[in-house]
Amino acid sequence: MARARPYDRQTAIDAATQLFWEKGFVGTSLKDLEHVLSMKPGSIYAAFKSKEALYLMALDQYFTQSLTVLNAVNESDGSLLSALSDVLRRIGKNAPDDPLCRPCMVVKTLLETATVSAEITDRCHLYLNNMIEGIKSVLDMAQAKGELPADVDTAQLARRYQANLTALRLEAHVSQEPGNLDQLANDMAEEIERFRYRSEIA
Amino acid sequence: MARARPYDRQTAIDAATQLFWEKGFVGTSLKDLEHVLSMKPGSIYAAFKSKEALYLMALDQYFTQSLTVLNAVNESDGSLLSALSDVLRRIGKNAPDDPLCRPCMVVKTLLETATVSAEITDRCHLYLNNMIEGIKSVLDMAQAKGELPADVDTAQLARRYQANLTALRLEAHVSQEPGNLDQLANDMAEEIERFRYRSEIA
DNA sequence: GTATAATTTGAGCGATCACTCAAAAGTGAT
DNA sequence: ATCACTTTTGAGTGATCGCTCAAATTATAC
Secondary structure: OOOOOOOOHHHHHHHHHHHHHHHOOOOOOHHHHHHHHOOOHHHHHHHHOOHHHHHHHHHHHHHHHHHHHHHHHHOOOOOHHHHHHHHHHHHHHOOOOOHHHOOOHHHHHHHHOOOOOHHHHHHHHHHHHHHHHHHHHHHHHHHHOOOOOOOOOHHHHHHHHHHHHHHHHHHHHHOOOHHHHHHHHHHHHHHHHOOOOOOOOO | OOOOOOOOHHHHHHHHHHHHHHHOOOOOOHHHHHHHHOOOHHHHHHHHOOHHHHHHHHHHHHHHHHHHHHHHHHOOOOOHHHHHHHHHHHHHHOOOOOHHHOOOHHHHHHHHOOOOOHHHHHHHHHHHHHHHHHHHHHHHHHHHOOOOOOOOOHHHHHHHHHHHHHHHHHHHHHOOOHHHHHHHHHHHHHHHHOOOOOOOOO
């Protein structure tokens, strides 16, 4: 029959994702990719068509992995609101190997590639919309469970949560004093907890 | 004596700032700069030494201009807290020609150049610290004027404000539905207004 | 006008960019 | 072993990268 690929495609895309995530689209050269993928240019282009196409695959990989965080929140047995605020507090810890403690790749991409590739930009908008939709559905679920008052605008709160999440991930990358980040994370976590429905209050 | 420069240096740096701000350090080529500055490569290097040095000048220019916003807040005759929250509401309007409604150049730079130039990165941290210091001193003044309760941690609130500002400016760049941005801005504005001291409450 | 000094000019430097393609190499079926 | 087929290889493509420098240009001083 035919020759088999000596590499695992998914592993390769994942390596490319890490590289792109760190250095950006323009900042990543093909030489960089060759090293990380252990592939020669010809193979890269045979396998992934182009640098831009590979970047789109990397973005998709990133987004898929990001969804697992949201799924974990959804499947938490305790309070959904607590699960959401715990994500914020987790970023406050700024663990070096925690991908959540690095700036969102989609945001980085949107800041970088507005003038580079319309297709990449469009894809990013799609991911962002999907993500906020996912957050909203968690909040809707929380509302159905009685965790959130019925009059809370879940779409609006979802946008607020996403904004906080983005700002916090940015701050984790920028911040020099860990205590400040943790405090900021706690502030944001308390903010969302403050929405929790308490029957004893009017 | 000697030949005079046919261009205004400040104007040139300003043009470079706009270009760098939009396209980033790596994304801006010398050809781009030649067009914007109407200068040939030799002149550019004679005047600004290198692309990186020019970028540093652009960053400084950007930061100086950013400070004028803070100064305007400081010199507002009315409430300082209102002046701060008005800045957030102003971003909610997303006026196309309002530089405040574009992502912070320092943040963009930090996301892009962590792997490119340590000097640029360091300078950005400096600017960020200066800016947050400026915000804190506004809050301190508000506290002295009795606008803020004495027990408010102004340093912490300043970080929170800066995080909101950054997130909002990002959202202005990313957001597709203007109404959402405005609502988010109002949320953030109300959040800071909620700190305002009211004598009739305990 | 001539000398002097500061500035612009722009062709061109070596390096790197994203990318290509003919050739070599590996794999399974017969 | 041979074949059909897929994949890897890596030197090499033209274009562009940031940058340089000898020459030309423009100004002032005398």
